[in-house]
Amino acid sequence: MTRPDSRSQVALLRVLRDEGPRSRAELGDLTGLTRPKLMAEIARLEQLGLVRHGGQAASRGGRRSTMVSIDPHVRFVAVAIGATSIDVAVTDGHLGILDRRSEAADVRQGPKVVLRRVAELVNKLRAEHGKALTGIGIGVPGPVRFPDGVLVSPPLMPGWNRYPVRDNFARKYGCPVLVDNDVNVMAVGEQWGGVARSVDNFLFVKIGTGIGCGIVVHGEVYRGIDGCAGDIGHINVDPDGPVCACGNTGCLDSVFSGAALSRDAAAAAGSGSSPVLAARLEQHGTVTPIDVADAAAEGDPVAVRLIRQGGRRLGLVLSGLVGFMNPSLIVIGGGLSNLGHVLLADIRGVVYRRSLPMASGNLPIVLSELGETAGVIGAAATISDHVFRIS
Amino acid sequence: MTRPDSRSQVALLRVLRDEGPRSRAELGDLTGLTRPKLMAEIARLEQLGLVRHGGQAASRGGRRSTMVSIDPHVRFVAVAIGATSIDVAVTDGHLGILDRRSEAADVRQGPKVVLRRVAELVNKLRAEHGKALTGIGIGVPGPVRFPDGVLVSPPLMPGWNRYPVRDNFARKYGCPVLVDNDVNVMAVGEQWGGVARSVDNFLFVKIGTGIGCGIVVHGEVYRGIDGCAGDIGHINVDPDGPVCACGNTGCLDSVFSGAALSRDAAAAAGSGSSPVLAARLEQHGTVTPIDVADAAAEGDPVAVRLIRQGGRRLGLVLSGLVGFMNPSLIVIGGGLSNLGHVLLADIRGVVYRRSLPMASGNLPIVLSELGETAGVIGAAATISDHVFRIS
Numbered sequence: 001m002t003r004p005d006s007r008s009q010v011a012l013l014r015v016l017r018d019e020g021p022r023s024r025a026e027l028g029d030l031t032g033l034t035r036p037k038l039m040a041e042i043a044r045l046e047q048l049g050l051v052r053h054g055g056q057a058a059s060r061g062g063r064r065s066t067m068v069s070i071d072p073h074v075r076f077v078a079v080a081i082g083a084t085s086i087d088v089a090v091t092d093g094h095l096g097i098l099d100r101r102s103e104a105a106d107v108r109q110g111p112k113v114v115l116r117r118v119a120e121l122v123n124k125l126r127a128e129h130g131k132a133l134t135g136i137g138i139g140v141p142g143p144v145r146f147p148d149g150v151l152v153s154p155p156l157m158p159g160w161n162r163y164p165v166r167d168n169f170a171r172k173y174g175c176p177v178l179v180d181n182d183v184n185v186m187a188v189g190e191q192w193g194g195v196a197r198s199v200d201n202f203l204f205v206k207i208g209t210g211i212g213c214g215i216v217v218h219g220e221v222y223r224g225i226d227g228c229a230g231d232i233g234h235i236n237v238d239p240d241g242p243v244c245a246c247g248n249t250g251c252l253d254s255v256f257s258g259a260a261l262s263r264d265a266a267a268a269a270g271s272g273s274s275p276v277l278a279a280r281l282e283q284h285g286t287v288t289p290i291d292v293a294d295a296a297a298e299g300d301p302v303a304v305r306l307i308r309q310g311g312r313r314l315g316l317v318l319s320g321l322v323g324f325m326n327p328s329l330i331v332i333g334g335g336l337s338n339l340g341h342v343l344l345a346d347i348r349g350v351v352y353r354r355s356l357p358m359a360s361g362n363l364p365i366v367l368s369e370l371g372e373t374a375g376v377i378g379a380a381a382t383i384s385d386h387v388f389r390i391s
Numbered sequence: 392m393t394r395p396d397s398r399s400q401v402a403l404l405r406v407l408r409d410e411g412p413r414s415r416a417e418l419g420d421l422t423g424l425t426r427p428k429l430m431a432e433i434a435r436l437e438q439l440g441l442v443r444h445g446g447q448a449a450s451r452g453g454r455r456s457t458m459v460s461i462d463p464h465v466r467f468v469a470v471a472i473g474a475t476s477i478d479v480a481v482t483d484g485h486l487g488i489l490d491r492r493s494e495a496a497d498v499r500q501g502p503k504v505v506l507r508r509v510a511e512l513v514n515k516l517r518a519e520h521g522k523a524l525t526g527i528g529i530g531v532p533g534p535v536r537f538p539d540g541v542l543v544s545p546p547l548m549p550g551w552n553r554y555p556v557r558d559n560f561a562r563k564y565g566c567p568v569l570v571d572n573d574v575n576v577m578a579v580g581e582q583w584g585g586v587a588r589s590v591d592n593f594l595f596v597k598i599g600t601g602i603g604c605g606i607v608v609h610g611e612v613y614r615g616i617d618g619c620a621g622d623i624g625h626i627n628v629d630p631d632g633p634v635c636a637c638g639n640t641g642c643l644d645s646v647f648s649g650a651a652l653s654r655d656a657a658a659a660a661g662s663g664s665s666p667v668l669a670a671r672l673e674q675h676g677t678v679t680p681i682d683v684a685d686a687a688a689e690g691d692p693v694a695v696r697l698i699r700q701g702g703r704r705l706g707l708v709l710s711g712l713v714g715f716m717n718p719s720l721i722v723i724g725g726g727l728s729n730l731g732h733v734l735l736a737d738i739r740g741v742v743y744r745r746s747l748p749m750a751s752g753n754l755p756i757v758l759s760e761l762g763e764t765a766g767v768i769g770a771a772a773t774i775s776d777h778v779f780r781i782s
Contacts, residue, residue: 143749153749201616213715217608224717225592228749235711236745248745317711320626324604324712326615354627354639358534358544358619 013388021069079138080375083209088121089376110159135176137383139185143228149179187214189378195369206334209258256310274302315350333368404779412460470529471766474600479512480767501550526567528774530576534619540570578605580769586760597725600649647701665693706741724759
């Protein structure tokens with residue numbers, strides 16, 4: 001497949017992707033193209049297999065105009081690889097999810113094992129929804145050198161350093177592939193179809209096994225010089241805190257993250273201070289953040305305290321970042337965002353109390369709208385942006 | 392005065408500003424303009440009073456080419472207003488400082504008093520170096536709503552909120568005026584003519600009465616949604632720390648800044664733990680950060696400890712920002728940067744130890760090259776960028 005080769009084609013593709021089928025007359029109005037130019041650009045996009053004509057629009061008084069839409073055969077595959085899960089979806093050209101498969105996984109098993117399972121899920125989805133893929137977007141839980149599509153020195157991901165994830169998939173499926181950090185991808189998802197729609201400067205905070213942050217500046221993901229911007233999990237929140245996997249003490253990740261919450265909940269269960277968590281531990285042999293959320297929902301004071309403490313710690317970090325970045329919105333997402341409004345209340349409490357009024361006066365702090373689909377929708381938006389642009 | 396009206400004119404002005412006089416032949420090579428187009432653009436810039444022809448270039452083999460330079464009558468006035476000082480300079484079109492006047496001031500006296508003194512200094516400089524001003528750049532020690540040229544809710548600056556600084560000067564001098572936050576201005580200075588030359592993503596940290604940070608992203612100052620980005624003085628570094636002027640406890644400003652250092656040094660002098668500082672206190676009735684620097688240079692262990700503690704606190708904040716922003720350079724400037732390499736060593740120690748290797752592996756942390764002229768050179772660069780662009 002080749003790409004659109006003019007700005008007008010890109011504009012047409014984005015309108016059709018984001019707003020659905022439009023009549024030629026409407027497209028003329030929206031893009032300001034003359035009729036012959038519009039016809040030529042649409043013809044070119046049809047040739048590329050990206051749009052198609054179909055049906056007649058309702059009359060606007062004169063002759064009825066022909067409808068144009070993204071070609072119904074356009075298929076994006078969106079992959080969200082987390083530390084402990086794989087999530088694969090196939091979407092149409094409007095980024096509507098046609099089908100989605102998720103399974104538990106352990107990223108520490110290395111790229112060969114994990115990517116083979118991703119490929120199996122992709123193949124199943126292709127078998128049911130169309131073999132030819134327009135593009136594949138992949139989010140991975142570590143720093144990515146974006147131009148090369150490789151992870152670079154990801155912590156806790158043995159074997160992934162510089163593994164050619166993008167080229168591996170591009171060869172296998174013969175289509176454009178883009179790889180980015182999972183949190184950046186989720187930020188793009190919220191920006192495309194979630195709570196950050198039409199917001200140009202915001203932070204997306206993912207609370208999962210670890211904590212990370214996607215930074216959107218002037219409408220674009222900001223990746224930093226080495227592709228590792230947004231690594232907020234190792235900001236110090238307690239000089240006397242526990243030792244973190246990175247070797248320092250008191251990192252945010254070490255006091256509040258999926259891993260830290262499981263550790264603290266297991267300790268509370270073991271010490272007998274929380275019978276509810278103790279029961280969970282006995283039942284499953286482990287205590288997960290979901291158990292803590294459930295226990296908090298049942299009114300277990302220890303679980304509520306763990307969540308609130310974590311919210312305050314994260315709030316302290318975010319209040320610093322609000323002063324530094326002066327964003328217009330903070331979105332909280334990731335697995336632990338299902339700790340919900342208890343967590344959000346404490347985050348907000350600290351940020352609004354500690355930040356200068358000018359920076360936080362008009363600053364909404366909200367939960368992700370896309371929730372667990374932020375990763376795959378973001379991956380689809382990322383790859384569609386890449387395909388629907390001038391090559 | 393009107394502005395250049397084409398991209399080629401802007402390109403010509405920037406080359407001449409940054410690289411000095413060039414022959415027409417060289418300008419043709421540098422800009423890729425055809426000879427007639429080049430002649431027309433130069434003629435237009437001469438008409439605007441921004442460039443002039445003069446002298447013959449050395450022969451390149453054929454006919455000798457005429458030299459072109461920024462008009463020698465071009466004058467930029469650069470104003471750096473700090474919490475406790477005013478610094479005014481007049482530059483030529485190459486941003487070379489022709490003259491400079493500084494005096495102590497107290498920004499808390501309000502805009503009328505302070506700006507009247509600025510105007511007096513400007514008038515003296517005009518009387519000696521040319522009445523017609525090409526533009527005025529002004530740095531102020533608080534958050535600025537950049538499009539309007541007004542300070543918005545600046546802390547500790549009574550009377551300045553929304554005071555029309557830009558319009559006041561524009562009316563008085565009949566030339567373009569730009570107002571920006573002092574730290575942003577200093578960052579632009581280092582980028583134009585200091586240690587951050589040709590660096591596109593860096594942080595400029597000013598340690599003065601308070602601590603602030605200029606953020607340069609993709610070559611441009613990042614101001615945030617309300618113009619107050621870079622406010623790192625209120626990042627929490629010690630939950631049990633002293634109460635800050637903002638009302639919170641343990642802000643960076645409250646444990647390390649000019650004000651905090653003076654407070655701690657006076658306490659050390661009073662308690663008798665540092666005879667060197669006590670002597671200073673007795674002599675001047677106060678202890679300034681310069682006294683602490685001098686005492687440290689004399690080997691006073693209390694002064695050295697105060698500086699090193701401060702460096703570690705600032706280092707902790709910067710290590711968090713390194714993870715978040717992944718910049719390619721950190722520049723340390725402002726009055727307290729004359730605490731010098733003792734301070735720098737401790738900042739570096741913490742940042743390199745606490746940051747993930749990927750983000751800090753190639754990260755230089757250096758002292759400002761422009762030192763005390765960063766403010767006025769930055770103000771001149773800011774206003775010249777504004778004048779040397781398409782209106």
